[in-house]
Amino acid sequence: MDYNQHWLLILITLLPKYKEKKMSSPLSGWKNVVGSGGRGTCSCGSWKNHWINSEGDWPTYCSVKNCYERAEHGAHVKNNDEPGERIIPMCSSHNNPDFTREFSIKPGTKCSDAIKD
Ligand SMILES: [Zn+2]
């Protein structure tokens, strides 16, 4: 096998994994990450900016299903079907340590990785 074939093989094995990661997030089974409020942010300055830097235009409304309060914060959330923590736009009443129940998100909600860059 020559050098070029070797790289092609690596690409072929990596591509399906990349596609898998880009699959849309589940709509139900989300929960707030408790105690994320005091956590520092990445170089974006805030988790809201972090979300905007990776996903684009900030939505008008909260991502929680049936909530039509204004999205004000980038909230840390998690889902048993997703690895790691995610950031979604949320209103101030949902981005709250007292909001502990499981919730669903609106279809099309973009869930940004909560990775510090
Ligand atoms: Zn960031």
Ligand SMILES: [Zn+2]
């Ligand atoms: Zn809300």
